[in-house]
Amino acid sequence: MAISTAERKQRISTLKKEHESYFQAEGKINALYIPKMAYRPAGKDELHVSFFPSELEKEEDIYTEFVSIDYVTEDPKRSLYLIKHNPHWKSEYELTTSNSGFQRHLIPVSELKVINDVTSRGYTASVEAGLSPKGKLINTGIIDTKSNTIFDLPNPDNTSDITKIVDKLEEINQTLITLTKVINKFNK
Numbered sequence: 001m002a003i004s005t006a007e008r009k010q011r012i013s014t015l016k017k018e019h020e021s022y023f024q025a026e027g028k029i030n031a032l033y034i035p036k037m038a039y040r041p042a043g044k045d046e047l048h049v050s051f052f053p054s055e056l057e058k059e060e061d062i063y064t065e066f067v068s069i070d071y072v073t074e075d076p077k078r079s080l081y082l083i084k085h086n087p088h089w090k091s092e093y094e095l096t097t098s099n100s101g102f103q104r105h106l107i108p109v110s111e112l113k114v115i116n117d118v119t120s121r122g123y124t125a126s127v128e129a130g131l132s133p134k135g136k137l138i139n140t141g142i143i144d145t146k147s148n149t150i151f152d153l154p155n156p157d158n159t160s161d162i163t164k165i166v167d168k169l170e171e172i173n174q175t176l177i178t179l180t181k182v183i184n185k186f187n188k
């Protein structure tokens with residue numbers, strides 16, 4: 001079910017609040033923030049984000065983070081990415097047309113620059129303690145009760161091959177789908 005325009009704007013505003021301290025510190029008061037889905041288009045080997053021509057025509061740097069189609073964050077680190085304004089975007093970024101007729105330009109995720117994330121905002125101690133920066137309990141991952149260790153996904157910033165991480169996430173997704181089917185059989 002698609003969300004309304006008002007709901008989409010509210011969700012984007014809420015998402016942007018997470019990055020306000022960075023924008024304020026950098027003097028980017030009216031930063032162009034456009035969260036996007038990262039996906040692998042048909043025939044491509046790597047993840048891409050897509051932007052409408054009207055978004056790129058603003059001739060500004062764009063800040064983004066990865067979200068679902070319903071504008072729910074898909075990154076527990078809440079990584080903020082920068083897409084530097086490219087004056088040659090019309091010729092350098094592939095133009096694609098959706099089934100509904102909308103045109104968008106594809107930008108490979110490998111061209112995005114990680115600017116900021118939760119761990120670089122001083123939240124590390126709070127997160128490790130299982131608390132949000134406001135002191136509320138959060139889900140920090142799977143805990144091995146024998147060693148009290150938190151298992152986490154590899155940090156994409158520390159690897160040069162993002163496809164390994166994407167493949168692992170797809171494998172996890174397939175496992176979750178299988179588990180859901182098994183659980184649903186027992187609930188019938």
